[in-house]
Amino acid sequence: MLDTDEVRTSIREAWDESDPGIFGGHEEGGFVLKDQDSGFHVIRWPRGGRNEIVVPPHANGFVDGVEIIASFHTHPNSGSRFLQEPSETDLRSVRDDPDLVGDAYLGEFVISRSVIYLVLKNAEILELGSTDALLFVTEE
Numbered sequence: 001m002l003d004t005d006e007v008r009t010s011i012r013e014a015w016d017e018s019d020p021g022i023f024g025g026h027e028e029g030g031f032v033l034k035d036q037d038s039g040f041h042v043i044r045w046p047r048g049g050r051n052e053i054v055v056p057p058h059a060n061g062f063v064d065g066v067e068i069i070a071s072f073h074t075h076p077n078s079g080s081r082f083l084q085e086p087s088e089t090d091l092r093s094v095r096d097d098p099d100l101v102g103d104a105y106l107g108e109f110v111i112s113r114s115v116i117y118l119v120l121k122n123a124e125i126l127e128l129g130s131t132d133a134l135l136f137v138t139e140e
């Protein structure tokens with residue numbers, strides 16, 4: 001999913017807009033939706049705070065009638081006061097969200113300065129790899 005231009009570009013924009021740095025950044029996030037033509041597109045959530053973001057309504061795993069297949073948010077602050085990896089709240093908000101239920105739902109990407117994590121529905125955390133490699137690769 002991250003290897004599609006649409007998703008990678010949208011998440012990269014969210015990352016840039018969250019003003020990554022030692023502190024002073026704010027979280028950005030969004031849903032990845034499945035297009036009718038089996039492509040993906042991203043819709044963004046309203047801007048979050050330094051270490052929190054509010055997820056808009058998504059009853060039964062749908063937004064505007066389109067199925068959610070993943071979600072993501074950024075952890076832009078790389079100072080020592082801030083957690084880089086997914087927080088307990090992040091794990092709970094994926095695991096315990098009754099509206100993130102679709103069979104197609106993959107989990108929530110957490111984008112930090114150095115690593116992209118994926119929080120699975122069972123609250124397991126995967127390290128997908130380096131943020132630079134996953135988001136900032138350039139294609140010929």
Ligand SMILES: [Zn+2]
Nearest residue numbers: 073086087090
């Ligand atoms: Zn978080």
